[in-house]
Amino acid sequence: MKTLWMTLKFLLFFTLLTGVIYPLLITGIGWTIFPRQSGGSLISKKGQYAGSILIGQEFHDKRYFFSRPSAVSYNPLPSGASNFSVTSKELAKLVRERQLKFTVENGLDSLISVPPDMLFASGSGLDPHISPSSALLQLERVARVRQFNKEQRQKILVLIDSLTESPQFICLGEPRINVLLLNLETDKIQ
C-alpha cells in the first residue's frame, strides 16, 4: 500500500517535471532565441506561407525543377516511405518508369545514367533536396520552357552553384540542393 502511494506521488511529480515543465522550458528557450526554427522554418511569399524550407514540395509544372519521387506525394499527413525491398517487382517497375520519365521530360539521351536520388523515393516522402547533378540535368528543360536566353540560363547555373549545400563540418552528409529554394529563386530571374 505504501509502495502504491509512492508510485502515485512519483508518477505525478515526474509527469509535471518531464511532461510539462521540460517541454515548456524548451519551448520558452526556442521562441526566445530561435523563433523561426521553432515554428517550422516557414517561408512567406506575398504575405502567405509558401512552405517550409525543410519540407519538400511536389512539382509537375515543367517550369520548375522536380523533386525526388515520394511515396506520399509530399503530403505530410502522414509522412511515409514505400518500404519496398530491393527485390520487389513493384520497385523495379517504378524505377524503370522514373528512368524513362526523367530522360524524356528533360530531353536527355536514353542511355544517360539518371542520378539515384531521382530514381528512388526518400524515407520521409518529404525530402526537400536533390543532388546537384540532378539539378544540372534539369537545367536545359527549365530554361527552354521558360524561354530563357543565354544570359538568363547562365543565371540559373549560378543559382544552382550558390544554392548547393556542401557537407556540414566537411564530412557530414552529402552535397545537395533545396528544390523549393531553387524554384523560388528561379522564378525571380528576369
Add this chain to the structure above:
Amino acid sequence: MNALDVSQVLLYLVLLIILTPVLGGYMHKVFSGERHFMLPVLGWLEKFIFRVTAANPEQGMGWKTYTWSLLLFNLGGFIVLFLLQLTQNLLPLNPAHLPGVSWHLALNTAVSFITNTNWQSYAGETTLSYLVQMIGLTVQNFLSAATGIAVMLALVRGIVGRSSLLGNFWADITRIILYVLLPLSVILAVVLNAEGVIQNFSQPVTVLTLEGGKQVLPMGPVASQEAIKQLGTNGGGYFNVNSAHPFENPTPLTNFLEMLAILLIPAALTYTYGKMSGSLKQGYTLFTCMMIVFLAGLLISLYAEYHMVSPAGKGLVLEGKELRFGNTGSVLWTVATTVASNGSVNGMIDSMSPLTGMTAMFNIMLGEVVFGGVGSGLYGMLLFVFLTVFIAGLMVGRTPEYLGKKIEAFEVRMALTGVLVPGVMILLFAAIASVTRPGLEGLNNSGPHGLSEILYAFSSAAGNNGSAFAGLNANTVFYNLTLAVTMLFGRFGVIIPVMAIAGSMAVKKVTPPSVGTFRTDNLLFIILLTGVILIVGGLTFFPALSLGPLAEHFLMHSAVTF
C-alpha cells in the same frame, strides 16, 4: 564510399570513445551519492521531491521490494498512458481534433513506451495529440530509460555489494532523471531546436505551395521529445517516419548528434560499471567486447549497402533514404540504433540491402547487449558474462566466480532464463504469424523479404528495440496484441531474473582472488564472451535468418524479384 564517409564514421567512434569516461565518471558520482557539479544546480529539487513524497533515499531495499516498486511504477505509467490515448479527444491540446485511439493500438503503444521499446504501430502526426505526446510519451521516454538504469544499478550493487540491500528505487530514478537524463536532454533539445527541429503548440500550418496546391504541415513540441527519445534509447518518433522526417532531423549535424546520443549513455555506463566494481578494466572489457560486435556489424552493413544490385543496376540505392544524410549516414544510424535498443530510424530498413537488414535484426536478436538500451544493455551483457564464466568454469573444472563471488546453479538458471525468454518469444510468434492469415495480411513485400518483415517485427518487440521493417502494417488487432505480449516478456522476462540474481549475489561471501581465479578482464575473456554472445544469440536464429535475409541476398545477386 569516399574519404568523407570514412571520416564521418571515424569521428563518430572517436567522440564515443572520448565521451565514455567523461560521462561514465560523472554518472558514477551521481549514482554513488558523491558530490558532483549538478548538485548546486538541482540539488534543491531532489530534496524537495523527497520531502513532499516522504521517501527516504537512504533506506535500502531488498531485491523483492526494489522489484515490486519498479513493477508498480511501470504499471502506473501504463495505465496513465493507456487512458490518455483513449480519451485524447476529450482532453486539451488537440488542435488537429484527433479522435481517441483504438483500444488495441492504445494498449500496444502504452506497453511499447513503458518497456522502452517505442515500437510504432501509430503514425504520430495523425494519431496522437500534443498532450499525449507530451505528458504521455515524453514522460515514459524518461521513466522507462530511468527504469533500465535502476535495474542495472541494483544488479551491480548485488554483484559488488556487501549487504542484501540494493539501494533505494525512488532515490535511484530521481537521481538518474534529475542529474543525467534531464540535463543532457535540455542541451540536446536546444541544439536540435536551433538547427530546425520544431518546438511549438501551434495548429497545423496550411501553406500554399509554389504550384498553387495545399500542403498541411504538422506542428508540435518535437525537439523536447526528440532529445530524450535518442538519449534514453527509446526511439519512438514524433512522426510516422521517425528521424527521417525533416522536422525531427533537419540537417546532417542533427543527424550526427542524434546518432551520437543513441550510444552515448549505454557506452558510458560501461565505464560507470568499471568504477562501481572497483576495476576500470572490468568496464573496459565489456566496452571492448561491445565495440568488436558493433564494428563487425557496421563493416558488413557498409559493404552490403555500397554493393547492392537494384533495378537500376549497380549504383547507389537511395530508396527510403534522405539525401541530406547520405548512404553512410543512414547505415551508421541503422547499426547504432539496432545494437542499442533505440529503434529510431533515419532511413527505411525495409528498403536497405538484405545483409544490412539482417545485421540490424541480428543485433537485436543478440539480446540488445552490444551497448544495448540504457541500463538494459549492461544488465543483459552481465547475464552473458555469468554464462561465460560458468562455461569457462566447466572447462577448467573449478567453481565459477565473478568479482570474488561464486556463480551457482541459481544464477545460471536465471541468466539462461533472461537470455532465452526473448528468443522463444521471437521464434514462437514469428512462426505463428507466418502461417496464419492475420499475420500474412500485414505484409508489404513478398518472397523471403516477407518473412524478414515478420521476423524483424517480433525481434524488435522482444529486444525492446522498436525499429521496424516498416512496410509491415502492424496496426491490426493481431499484431498490436502479439507484439504487446512480446514486448512485455522481452522486458520484464529479463528484468525479474536479473533482479533475482542481484538478490542472490548480494548475500554471497566474497573470496579474495587467488592464482587459480579465472580472470574476467583480459583478452582471453573478451574472446570467450564475444564467442558466447555470438553462439547463443546467433545459432538460435540462424535457420530463420537463412530463409529470410540470407536467401534474399543471394536472390538479389541473381536479379530475382518478387
